[in-house]
Amino acid sequence: MNELPPRHVDRIAEPWGTRTPYGPGTPWPARVDSYLADGLDEQDVDRWVQSASVLHSNGDALDIAVKDDVIVGVRGRANDRVNRGRLGPKDLYGWQANNSGDRLTAPMIRVNGELVETDWDTAMNRIVARSRELLADSGPDALGFYTSGQLFLEEYYTLGVIAHGAIGTNNVDGNTRLCTATAAQALKESFASDGQPGSYSDVDHADVIALYGHNVAETQTVLWSRILDRLAGENPPQLLCIDPRPTHVARQAAVHLAPMPGTNVALMNGILHEIISNGWVAQDYIDRHSVGFDDLVSHTRAYSPERVAEICGVDADDIRRAAYLVGTAEKLLSTVLQGFYQSHQATAAAVQVNNIHILRGMLGRPGCGVLQMNGQPSAQNTRECGADGDLAGFRNWANDAHIAELAGLWNIDVEKMPQGSPPTHAMKIFDSAEQGSIRMLWVSATNPAVSMPELSRIRNILAQERLFLVVQDIFLTETASMADVILPAAAWGEKTGTFTNADRTVHISDKAVEPPGEARPDLDIFLDYARRMNFEDRDGQALPPWHDAESAFEGWKRASAGRPCDYTGMSYDSLRTRGGIQWPCSTDNPDGTERLYSDGSFWSDPDYCESYGKDLVTGDPVEPSEYRALNPDSRAVVKAVHYFPPNETLSEAFPLALITGRTLYHFHTRTKTGRAPQLQRAAPTVWVEISEMDAANLGVEEGDVVEVSSPRSSIHAQARISGIREGVLFVPFHYGYWDASSAETHERAANELTRTEWDPASKQPQFKYAAAQARRLRAGGGPSKAPTTTASAPSASTVVPTVGGLETVERTGSSTTS
Ligand SMILES: Nc1nc2c(c(=O)[nH]1)N[C@H]1C(S)=C(S)[C@@H](COP(=O)(O)OP(=O)(O)OC[C@H]3O[C@@H](n4cnc5c(=O)[nH]c(N)nc54)[C@H](O)[C@@H]3O)O[C@H]1N2
Ligand SMILES: Nc1nc2c(c(=O)[nH]1)N[C@H]1C(S)=C(S)[C@@H](COP(=O)(O)OP(=O)(O)OC[C@H]3O[C@@H](n4cnc5c(=O)[nH]c(N)nc54)[C@H](O)[C@@H]3O)O[C@H]1N2
Ligand SMILES: [Mo]
Numbered sequence: 001m002n003e004l005p006p007r008h009v010d011r012i013a014e015p016w017g018t019r020t021p022y023g024p025g026t027p028w029p030a031r032v033d034s035y036l037a038d039g040l041d042e043q044d045v046d047r048w049v050q051s052a053s054v055l056h057s058n059g060d061a062l063d064i065a066v067k068d069d070v071i072v073g074v075r076g077r078a079n080d081r082v083n084r085g086r087l088g089p090k091d092l093y094g095w096q097a098n099n100s101g102d103r104l105t106a107p108m109i110r111v112n113g114e115l116v117e118t119d120w121d122t123a124m125n126r127i128v129a130r131s132r133e134l135l136a137d138s139g140p141d142a143l144g145f146y147t148s149g150q151l152f153l154e155e156y157y158t159l160g161v162i163a164h165g166a167i168g169t170n171n172v173d174g175n176t177r178l179c180t181a182t183a184a185q186a187l188k189e190s191f192a193s194d195g196q197p198g199s200y201s202d203v204d205h206a207d208v209i210a211l212y213g214h215n216v217a218e219t220q221t222v223l224w225s226r227i228l229d230r231l232a233g234e235n236p237p238q239l240l241c242i243d244p245r246p247t248h249v250a251r252q253a254a255v256h257l258a259p260m261p262g263t264n265v266a267l268m269n270g271i272l273h274e275i276i277s278n279g280w281v282a283q284d285y286i287d288r289h290s291v292g293f294d295d296l297v298s299h300t301r302a303y304s305p306e307r308v309a310e311i312c313g314v315d316a317d318d319i320r321r322a323a324y325l326v327g328t329a330e331k332l333l334s335t336v337l338q339g340f341y342q343s344h345q346a347t348a349a350a351v352q353v354n355n356i357h358i359l360r361g362m363l364g365r366p367g368c369g370v371l372q373m374n375g376q377p378s379a380q381n382t383r384e385c386g387a388d389g390d391l392a393g394f395r396n397w398a399n400d401a402h403i404a405e406l407a408g409l410w411n412i413d414v415e416k417m418p419q420g421s422p423p424t425h426a427m428k429i430f431d432s433a434e435q436g437s438i439r440m441l442w443v444s445a446t447n448p449a450v451s452m453p454e455l456s457r458i459r460n461i462l463a464q465e466r467l468f469l470v471v472q473d474i475f476l477t478e479t480a481s482m483a484d485v486i487l488p489a490a491a492w493g494e495k496t497g498t499f500t501n502a503d504r505t506v507h508i509s510d511k512a513v514e515p516p517g518e519a520r521p522d523l524d525i526f527l528d529y530a531r532r533m534n535f536e537d538r539d540g541q542a543l544p545p546w547h548d549a550e551s552a553f554e555g556w557k558r559a560s561a562g563r564p565c566d567y568t569g570m571s572y573d574s575l576r577t578r579g580g581i582q583w584p585c586s587t588d589n590p591d592g593t594e595r596l597y598s599d600g601s602f603w604s605d606p607d608y609c610e611s612y613g614k615d616l617v618t619g620d621p622v623e624p625s626e627y628r629a630l631n632p633d634s635r636a637v638v639k640a641v642h643y644f645p646p647n648e649t650l651s652e653a654f655p656l657a658l659i660t661g662r663t664l665y666h667f668h669t670r671t672k673t674g675r676a677p678q679l680q681r682a683a684p685t686v687w688v689e690i691s692e693m694d695a696a697n698l699g700v701e702e703g704d705v706v707e708v709s710s711p712r713s714s715i716h717a718q719a720r721i722s723g724i725r726e727g728v729l730f731v732p733f734h735y736g737y738w739d740a741s742s743a744e745t746h747e748r749a750a751n752e753l754t755r756t757e758w759d760p761a762s763k764q765p766q767f768k769y770a771a772a773q774a775r776r777l778r779a780g781g782g783p784s785k786a787p788t789t790t791a792s793a794p795s796a797s798t799v800v801p802t803v804g805g806l807e808t809v810e811r812t813g814s815s816t817t818s
Contacts, residue, residue: 004811004812004813006809006810006811007809007810007811007812008806008807008808008809009806009808009809009810010803010804010805010806010807010808011033011035011089011092011804011807011808012089012665012678012681012682012789012802012803012804012805013789013801013802013803013804014789015088015089015217015218015221015664015789015790016217016221016224016225016228017031017033017086017225017808017810018031018810018812019228019229019232020229020812021229021230021232021233021234022204022229022230022233023233023234023235024204024205024206024207024230024233024234024235024237024367025204025205025366026204027204028084028203028204028226028229029084029229029812029813030078030079030084030085030812030813031076031084031085031086031810031811031812031813032075032076032078032085032086032810032811032812033075033076033085033086033087033092033808033809033810034065034073034074034075034076034087034092034808034809034811035073035074035087035092035093035807035808035809036065036072036073037072037073037096038072040065040067040072040073042065042075044067044072045065045066045067045072045073046066046067046068047065047066047512048063048064048065048066048075049063049064049066049493049510049511049512050063050064050077050508050509050510050576051063051064051492051493051507051508051509051510051512052080052082052377052499052501052507052509052580053087053088053090053091053094053377054150054377054378054492054499054509055088055090055091055094055377055667055672055673056088056090056219056220056221056375056376056377056667057220057373057374057375057376057377057379057380057501057502058082058083058088058220058221058222058223058501058502059082059083059377059499059500059501059502059503059505059507059580060076060080060082060083060086060087060088060091060222061076061077061080061082061083061507061579061580062074062075062076062077062083062087062091063075063077064095064493064512066512066513069513069514070099070513071095071098071099071493071512071513073095074087074091074092074095075087076091077579078813079579080507080579080580081200081201081505081579081580081582082200082222082501082503082505082580083222085811086222086225087222088220088221088222089221089664089665089678089679089682090221090664090665090666090667090673090676090679091222092808093673093676093677093678093679094667094672094673094676094679095493095676096675096676096677097491097671097672097673097675097676098491098492098493098494098513100475100675102475102476102675103474103475103488103491103516103517103519104473104474104475104476104480104486104488104489104517104519105488105516105517105518105519106118106119106488106517106518107119107120107122107123107124107485107486107487107488107518108123108483108485108486109122109123109126109484109485109486110483110484110485115481115483115486119518120518120520120528123485123486123487124528124529124532125532126484126485127440127442127470127485127529128529128532128533130440130468131143131440131533132533134439134440134468135167138437138439140167140168140169140418141169141170141171141437141438142437142438142439142440143163143167143169143171143438143439143440143442144169144171144172144424144429144432144433144438144440144441144442145159145163145169145171145172145173145387145441145442145444146173146174146175146426146429146441146442146443146444146446146448147159147172147173147174147175147382147387147443147444147445147446148174148175148176148376148378148382148444148445148446149174149175149176149179149180149374149375149376149377149378149379149382150376150377150378150445150446151378151381151382151444151445151497151522152378152381152495152496152497152498152499152509152522152523152549153378153381153384153385153497153498153499153500153506153553153556154497154498154523154549154552154553154556155497155521155522155523155526155552156174156378156381156382156384156385156386156387157381157385157386157387157392157544157552157555157556157559158523158526158527158530158544158546158552159172159385159387159444159526160172160385160386160387160392161392161410161543161544162526162529162530162535162544163387164386164391164392164406164417164418165406165407165410165412165416165417165543165544166412166416166530166533166535166543166544167535168416168417168418169418170389170418170421170422170423170424171424171429171432171438172386172387172388172389172423172424173387173388173389173423173424173425173426173429174379174382174387174388174426174446175376175426175446175448175451176376176379176382176383176388177388177425177426177427177763177764177765178342178426178451178452178764178765178767179338179341179374179375179376179379179764180341180372180373180374180375180376180379180380180383181341181388181425181759181762181763181764182340182341182342182346182347182350182372182759182761182762182764183336183341183350183372183373183374183379184372184383184388184390184762185346185347185350185614185759185761185762185764186336186347186350186351186353186354186372186762187354187372188610188611188613189347189351189354189611189613189614189616189637189639189761190351190354190355190358190636190637190638190639191354191597191602191603191604191636191637192602192603192604192609192610192611192612192613192631192637193394193564193602193603193604193609193610193611194383194384194390194394194564194565194610195394195504195564195565195596195603196369196370196371196372196502196503196504196596197357197363197364197369197370197595197596197597198333198334198368198369198370198371198503198595199369199503199504199582199594199595200223200226200371200503200505201366201594202331202333202366202367202368202369202371202595203223203226203227203230203237203333204226204230204366204367205331205366205367206230206237206329206331206332206333206367206368207235207237207238207329207330207331207332207367208237208238208239208240208325208326208329208331208332208333209227209237209238209239209240209332209333209334209335210239210240210242210325210326210332210333210334210335210353211239211240211241211242211243211249211253211334211335212242212264212334212335212336212337212339212340212349212350212353213242213243213264213336213337213338213339213340213341213768214243214249214335214336214337214338214339214340214373215243215245215247215248215249215337215339215661215662215791216249216335216337217247217248217249217664217790217791218247218248218662218663218664218790218791219337219375219662219664220373220502221664224248224249227239227252228252231252237333238253238254238255238325239252239253239254239255240253240254240255240256240257240322240325240326241253241255241256241257242256242257242259242264242267242322242339243256243258243339244258244259244260244261244339244659244724244725244728245258245689245722245723245724245725245728245730245791246258246722246723246724246791246793247790247791248790248791250791254321254325255318255321255322255325256318257312257314257318257319257322258314258725259312259313259314260311260312260313260657260725260727260728261343261657261659261728261768261769262343262344262645262646262657262768262769263311263312263313263643263645264339264340264343264345264349265345265348265349265352265641265642265643265644266303266308266311266312266643267308267311267312267314267319268349268352268353269299269300269303269308269352269642269643270300270303270304270305270307270308270309270312270319270323271319271322271323271326271327271352271356272296272300272303272352272355272356272359273300273301273303273304273305273308273323274305274319274320274323274324274327275323275326275327275356275359275360276296276297276300276359278323278324278327280323280327280328280360281359281360282359282360282361284361285358285360285361285600286358286359286361286638288600289358289361289600289601289602289635289636290358290635290636290637290638291630291631291635291636291637291638292630292637292638292639292640293359293638295638295639295640296355296359296638296639296640298640299640299641299642300640303643305317305319305320311643313725313727326356326360327360329360329362330367331362331365331366331367331368332356332357332360332362332367332368333367333368333369333370333371334353334356334357334369334370334371335370335371335373336350336353336370336371336372336373337373337375338375338661338767338768339659339661339768340353341759341762341764342764342765342766342767342768342769343646343759343766343768343769344646344647344757344759344766344769345616345641345643345644345759346759346761346762346764346766347614347616347759347760347761347762348616348617348639348641348759348761350372351616351639351641352641353370353372354370354372354636355638355639355640357369357370358636358638359638363595363596363597363598363600363636364595364596364597364598364599364600365595365598366595369595371502371503373502374501374502377499377501378499378500380499380500380501380502380504381498381499381500384500384560384565385556388423389422389423389424389425390423390610391403391406391610392406392559393406393559393560393563393565394563394564394565394603394610395563395610396609396610396611396612397422397423398611398612398621398624399607399624401607403417406559409558409559410537410543410544411537411538411539411541411543412537412538412543413538422621425758425763426452426763427756427758427763427765428763429441430448430452430458430461433461433464433467434457434460434461434464436466438467439466439467439468440467440468440469440470441462441467441468441469441470442470442472443469443470443471443472443479443483444471444472444473444489444522445472445473445489445522446479447473447477447478447479447668447669447671447736448462448479449462449477449478449479449482449736450477450478450479450668450669450733450736450737450749450751451668451669451733451751452751452765453751453754453755453756453757453765453766453767454712454751454752454754454755454756455713455749455751455752456712456713456752457756458751459482462479462482463482468484468485469482469483469484469485470483470484470485470486470487471483471485471486471487472486472487472489472522472525473486473487473488473489473671474488474489474490474491474519474671475671477669477671477736478669478736478737487520487525488517488518488519488520489515489519489520489521489522489525490515490519490520490521490522491515491519492509493509493511493512493513494511494512494513494514494515494519494521495511495515495521495522495523495549496508496509496510496511496521496549496550497509497521497523497549497553498549498553498572498575500583501580503582504565504582504583504592504593505580505581505582505592506567506570506575506580506581506582506583506585506592507575507579507580508572508575508576510576521549523548523549523552527544527546527547530542530543530544550572553567553571553572557570560583561586564583564584564596564603564610565583565584566583566584566585566586567583567585568585568586568587569585569586569587569588569589569590569592570583570585570590570592574590578591582594597636601634602634602635602636603634604631604634604635604636604637605633605634606624606627606628606631606632612624612626612627613627613637613639614760614761615760615761616639616641616760616761617641617644617760618760619759619760619761619763646766646769647757648711648755648757648769648770648771649771650771651771653773654709654710654711654771654772654773655727655771655773656694656727656728656729656771656772656773656774657727657728657729657769657770657771657772658708658710658728658729658730658731658753658754658769658770658771658772659728659729659730659731659767659768659769660730660731660732660733660750660751660753660754660767660768661730661732661733661767661768662732662733662734663683663732663734663786663787663790663791663792664683664787664789664790665679665682665683665787666679666683666732666734667734668733668734669734669736670734670735670736673734674734678804678805678807681804682787682802682804683732683734683785683786683787683802684785685718685735685748685785686715686717686718686731686732686734686735686748686749686750687717687718687719687720687731687732687784687785687786687792688706688708688717688718688719688720688729688730688731688774689720689722689724689729689730689731689786689791689792690706690719690720690721690722690724690729690774691721691722691723691724691725691726691727691728692721692723692795693726694726694727694729694774695719695721698774698775698776699776700719700721700774700776701719701721701779702719702720702721702783702784702794702795702796702799703718703719703779703780703781703782703783703784704718704719704776704777704778704779704780705717705718705719705776705777705778705779705780706718706719706774706775706776706777707774707775707777708729708731708753708772708773708774709753709772709773709774709775710753710754710755710770710771710772710773711770711771712752712753712754712755712770713752713753714747714752714753715731715747715748715749715750715752715753716747716748716777717731717748717784718780718783718784718785718786719774719776719780719784720783720784720786720792720794721794721795721796722791722792722793722794722795723793723795729772729774730791730792731750731753732750733749733750733751733767735748735749735750736749737749751767753770753772754766754767754770755769755770783796783798783799783800784799787802788800788801788802789801789802
């Protein structure tokens with residue numbers, strides 16, 4: 001790269017860095033971001049090791065800097081299609097958690113109620129003994145596995161083979177249930193298969209970008225930088241934002257709708273009503289490529305802008321403006337995330353976004369795409385590999401031939417596969433543990449004691465004497481502290497594997513340094529369990545047969561062959577030399593596939609498809625024969641649904657709608673970002689966002705300590721008076737109780753307040769709606785410590801801005817090929 005002089009930038013104060021404007025149809029310029037600890041220079045670095053970021057789903061490619069066998073920093077990869085060198089604040093600073101002095105370094109077991117360190121043999125033999133006992137006494141369904149969206153593909157596929165193939169239990173799911181179950185389900189409903197139709201490069205072409213319940217500015221900062229660079233360039237796109245908070249997306253939007261939480265379906269039906277009645281539809285595309293349109297026409301007829309305005313608490317003319325934007329766009333890109341996915345009609349709402357694209361024929365062309373977003377770095381792989389209960393390779397549980405194919409591939413009798421029942425979703429797994437039918441629960445790379453809804457219930461379930469709890473983590477989390485056995489895992493940077501981002505781009509992440517103490521890669525732990533359990537195939541060969549990451553990847557390639565998520569054209573070598581590659585990628589197209597469905601045909605043939613879909617209201621599966629009759633010719637399916645209100649109604653006692661979510665500087669339960677000083681300082685403790693009007697009514701001032709209550713529990717948080725919609729409270733869910741230095745400890749986790757309720761189709765819990773009340777307790781001794789740089793920006797101008805220091809280096813080229 002022909003470089004301009006490097007700039008030092010405060011990426012806490014300026015999370016998106018410096019603009020590199022560009023116009024439609026031109027390449028996004030490169031900008032290489034780097035941060036090295038302790039004032040080190042690049043020439044001090046011993047080696048750079050290829051990887052990508054793991055603190056969101058964007059898949060930003062980076063190199064890990066190593067000095068004296070310790071990770072000392074990161075630098076973006078200029079030639080990767082995803083980020084062109086850019087990194088976000090969590091990418092830049094989050095790696096420091098790897099070096100934290102409180103990593104788990106030895107297995108632990110519970111002895112007389114206390115956790116004590118032990119060796120691997122003792123810990124694993126306990127797990128094996130309990131597994132054998134339960135299998136003999138109660139059968140496979142006594143075992144449950146609750147995994148993550150943060151491991152590597154190879155690890156999930158191994159776990160999937162163990163659970164589905166070797167043990168034969170259907171009690172396997174990921175925290176992806178809390179996260180992207182609705183993304184997967186919405187794609188299965190509309191296209192009969194998982195797989196993002198669109199691509200990040202659609203940002204380079206779109207004239208309208210619509211974001212539905214997606215705070216991309218904070219949750220995929222590099223993708224937002226790409227959008228900001230388009231906004232700063234020639235012929236910028238117009239944005240539509242649907243979010244009850246004044247996010248940075250909302251502030252840049254041509255149209256911002258701030259609906260009452262829980263009303264997305266009404267709003268979408270209103271927008272579709274306008275699109276249809278104005279004739280902004282591609283009738284020819286609809287006729288040739290879809291089924292179900294007439295049903296949508298009749299369903300949406302009753303949703304006039306006036307009626308919808310009343311339900312959602314927005315302006316009818318704003319609904320018309322929103323519909324005009326997406327209805328007349330020439331190249332429409334839409335993204336959807338948790339503001340839609342974590343609600344009571346989640347799949348129903350997300351499917352309406354797909355419907356807009358089908359109606360307008362906006363699929364498979366540059367600038368025309370849907371991204372039913374993922375959140376976690378490897379959530380896509382949890383789904384592909386079957387570690388969320390799906391059948392590996394997007395095979396169909398309702399299609400016996402697909403199950404038989406997989407049994408053949410694994411060389412096991414088909415009777416060994418779980419029979420007759422749908423996969424047990426995570427909420428049901430916890431339910432079964434509560435009822436006592438699941439007696440061993442193996443939790444890997446997730447922290448349910450903070451991230452699941454209604455925490456008092458979750459704690460009670462995990463603490464049961466009769467439940468044997470195994471926790472595999474890199475830190476002693478809230479969940480780990482309740483375990484019977486703790487297995488110390490190697491973290492990102494300490495193990496090799498691959499993972500796939502939200503636009504189907506696969507990256508390799510190579511091992512840069514050794515894990516601390518006796519910590520071991522998750523893959524090795526799962527394989528060790530399989531060997532100790534003597535899992536075998538029909539010919540007495542070890543199951544799974546592979547022994548390391550690359551051989552697991554090769555095994556996965558065979559399972560993916562001919563399926564939508566085809567990896568057969570990739571290898572560890574090609575991922576190292578080319579950087580990110582998008583699936584499907586077979587030997588015929590080694591460069592991968594930028595957009596799906598460009599020829600207007602879908603993976604929805606009844607014999608090929610992943611799913612026959614569900615009833616969006618009841619969640620009942622569509623019968624195979626019904627599906628065959630509905631969609632015999634590989635078309636897209638337009639699904640219509642009526643709005644109904646959430647079942648926890650606001651009342652005099654609980655008059656406010658509570659929503660929960662994220663801030664830019666933290667990742668989930670903060671096990672990593674809470675240990676990165678720059679990030680922790682930027683958002684040190686919990687707050688509650690409240691509108692000026694509600695604050696005035698409640699006599700609350702900026703920084704006052706407020707008790708936030710729901711019918712389940714209450715927490716304490718400092719008030720941040722912001723531009724949030726009236727009648728709505730927002731609490732970030734990042735703050736558990738592990739850092740004893742905090743005065744608030746047990747009274748600050750948002751999930752103390754949330755509900756044990758889920759979307760009927762995707763089974764994703766409703767983190768974005770609960771009835772709540774707020775009450776002033778006392779003055780807080782100053783403003784809330786919520787960031788000023790994000791959606792939590794204060795209404796008052798007197799709050800000191802959030803800053804970091806000039807630690808990050810940005811290099812922007814005048815010529816940008818690297
Ligand atoms: N900084 C940061 N980035 C992350 C993560 C993180 O923890 N921190 N986590 C990653 C993961 S796993 C995920 S899943 C993604 C999540 O990424 P996002 O979905 O973008 O993040 P959230 O904050 O959960 O929710 C997005 C928005 O939904 C809005 N919302 C709430 N209720 C409603 C509603 O009823 N209707 C509508 N239309 N909007 C509503 C909220 O105001 C919020 O701004 O982020 C990923 N990236
Ligand atoms: N109220 C509310 N609750 C929510 C949400 C919300 O918006 N609101 N969002 C939901 C969503 S979208 C998500 S994704 C979940 C996230 O919820 P969790 O998955 O519980 O959150 P994390 O803190 O990411 O937990 C990951 C764990 O894995 C560990 N870990 C990291 N790397 C490795 C590794 O390589 N190996 C192993 N074995 N362990 C590792 C970390 O230390 C950490 O303990 O939260 C959900 N909960
Ligand atoms: Mo997530």
